[in-house]
Amino acid sequence: MRIIGITGGVGAGKSTVLAFLEKEYGAAVIQADQVGHLVMEPGEECYEDVIGIFGKEIIKEDKTIDRKRVSDVVFEQPHLLKRLESVIHPAVKRYICRRIRELQESGCRLCVVEAALLLEEHYQDFCDQVWYIHTDPQIRIRRLEESRGYTREKAEGIIASQATEEYFRAHTDYVIENNNDLDRTYAQIRERIEKHAVL
């Protein structure tokens, strides 16, 4: 099974690229953000620890954790983000490694793992290649304001907590530019998959 890692900053278009790989090439996809959400669901392994860090105020009526509330705090306060990461990251990595083993055993040909923190978490160790999705910060901020209702400050806070463009470029195998319309992005993906015999 080939494993492609997809990384890049907030709102760069990672999930959009992932959806294309799933639809066009039948890739099995794994999204670290979603796994992170899963492990803090009620009854899951990180639920109590996250409440231990932020207090009972983050519990919503339906008992789930209010991630928006957590996110409003952590991207402003690095020491709290570090504590949250120390709880979530090991659980996410275990989940992803387990899922990869399952996919391998099921005969899957292509798996794509998406993570903003792919490099920091060393997921490249189990990826055959890593792609960096690049979009200029101002375009990302505008897209996030329009599609997710983020404020400029919130988007900037997340961007500030992530790796720099230079770091991403220096540690990845292929860069996809996603500043323009999606057809141009998809063309770069096709080229990489087809000309470089990824499959």
Ligand SMILES: CC(C)(COP(=O)(O)OP(=O)(O)OC[C@H]1O[C@@H](n2cnc3c(N)ncnc32)[C@H](O)[C@@H]1O)[C@@H](O)C(=O)NCCC(=O)NCCS
């Ligand atoms: C802060 C939380 C609760 C916000 O949840 P919410 O559903 O509102 O946002 P979402 O998870 O979609 O993240 C929003 C954006 O921030 C980025 N992001 C999330 N965590 C981090 C982080 N630790 N460092 C840098 N960027 C991050 C995401 O990649 C995404 O681009 C959540 O992101 C979280 O638990 N983060 C810490 C754990 C983590 O590092 N997860 C990333 C994958 S393991």
Ligand SMILES: Nc1ncnc2c1ncn2[C@@H]1O[C@H](COP(=O)(O)OP(=O)(O)OP(=O)(O)O)[C@@H](O)[C@H]1O
């Ligand atoms: N080329 C593009 N043109 C216009 N809009 C785009 C383009 N690429 C992505 N978008 C939009 O930008 C927003 C962010 O894209 P997406 O969710 O794929 O980013 P992401 O990198 O996965 O975000 P996150 O870091 O939060 O996981 C979405 O609303 C998406 O539809």
